[in-house]
Amino acid sequence: MIPYIQRLHSAIQKKQTAALVGLDPRWEQLPETIRSSALDKHGDSMIGRASAYEEFCLRIIDVVAPLVPAVKPQSAFFEECGPEGVQALRNVIRAARDAGLIVICDAKRGDIGSTAQAYANAYLAGEDPSSAPFAADALTVNPYMGVDTLQPFVQRASEVGGGLYVLVRTSNPGAGDFQDRTTEGSTLFEAVADGVERLSSEFANGAEYGSIGAVVGATFPKELEELRARMKHVPLLVPGYGSQGGTSKDVASAFDSNGLGAVINSSRGIIFSYRKSPLAEEFGEAxxxxxxxxxxxxxIADLAEHTPVGNLKSS
Amino acid sequence: MIPYIQRLHSAIQKKQTAALVGLDPRWEQLPETIRSSALDKHGDSMIGRASAYEEFCLRIIDVVAPLVPAVKPQSAFFEECGPEGVQALRNVIRAARDAGLIVICDAKRGDIGSTAQAYANAYLAGEDPSSAPFAADALTVNPYMGVDTLQPFVQRASEVGGGLYVLVRTSNPGAGDFQDRTTEGSTLFEAVADGVERLSSEFANGAEYGSIGAVVGATFPKELEELRARMKHVPLLVPGYGSQGGTSKDVASAFDSNGLGAVINSSRGIIFSYRKSPLAEEFGEAxxxxxxxxxxxxxIADLAEHTPVGNLKSS
Structure with missing residues (x-):
């Protein structure tokens, strides 16, 4: 079985970029044609919204599959449409896998013992998409409950060739409320980072990276640089580029000298680009x-300018 | 609109107990009759498991609805069965509401801004079950990302008469990894507790309790007592009673002198009681x-012995 991190790095080398496209469908922002077709078929209902989300994401996948290594569906927007939305999430994940994309399901799950195991079984398919109902390669998880609550996820990732991204430093304005609290010289997020580094270094078993990653926001560039150095075996998932204000310069430090070790997410900035200047004027909604x-x-071009993507070699 | 905490307290007074039944269906532990009927109809499939979970939970609801004020379905086990499982979760929540039970959906969600809003819209129906696809009265949430990430949940709870339970001190062995870290004399879980107290006190608007609650495990009785005192306006959800080792003496301090302000959860200890001595011998699986x-x-009798449930007055 090929570990998640190897599959991810192969995909990054093949596409020559670490750009990650976030699939965050929002009803009000969908193209009018998709919305009205759903309304015609299903009325203003959860089923209608779910079918519109699915169609929108499938068409995004068609567009970006040749360009980027991975996509990140945000579970919340699908859950908001009820079971029908969750079915759309399953279909979107499958379609992305079929299109050769790595899928990181952004569901930020976390619980204890056998409950964590159930979440891991639900979302971590790893190498074989048929091994979980939601066939993601990797899953985002929340560390608040303690390192023991991450173990069932780590175990499952190890069994199926899946990956994890543990929340370490998030990109929201209030991220520091608890994450910045300092104990004996280190912040909470640094303590979590150290825990993730231990898990991933063990997982790596001598390789450069393990498959246990960390979420570190682009909106705190200095901390991103420090955390990159602190978690040498940990692949990073960096949100906050684009709409949230992070620049390609801000995220450059997430990469190692080979241009590996991180993916940079953009959601709204890509999928709703037709609603914003200058692309709105250039293309319009049609x-x-x-x-x-x-x-x-x-x-992709912007990331390449400030990151060592030039060093990416196809393997 | 009647706030969540008032509806919960009315239900507790009506049933004269604060016992909460956790609905954590696990395939291997279901009664053989339910499993074999599902296998006959659907084979060994996600649909079969989901239908078995639904039947099992609906029959539990029939049994406990006259006895307890509330149930707590654990989302993870339903999600493990894919979209069909999630549909079963929706049906279980609806059936519990129809049976007059308060429903706390244990999904431990948490995310930023509009994503948190989507989760809140998905799970917080509050007073009117038709206002959300998963029609829970209240939802468990994770505070790691910061107080700002709780605001969309609080806002929704306030709009629909819903409730929240923020993870403060969990009941797992490794709960202390991060929750115990001490900064300027207070632990992380105390800092989270203070944040929750502020939210709930504001929510209460002069009343004794707000609808913003906290999860505090029964497995740390001394901390439970301290946290009860520290969060005067905060209703508690106490896991860890029964199978995890917490006793009725351990949880007594969760209540105020009126026997209100807390619910005590038991999952396996109730729903799989037919598998364990002495009830296994007394009743058997049939x-x-x-x-x-x-x-x-x-x-209920055990809780009544050590808690001031005798003071519960029907309102």
């Missing part, structure tokens, strides 16, 4: 897929 | 519903 393609290419 | 009824009554 040509929204071209706007999405253009936004993805702009992000 | 009479599993009688075992569940008996276990619920034993828990």
């Amino acid at each position: 040509r929204w897929e071209e706007a999405v393609e253009s936004a993805a290419k702009l992000m | 009479r599993w519903e009688e075992a569940v009824e008996s276990a619920a009554k034993l828990m």
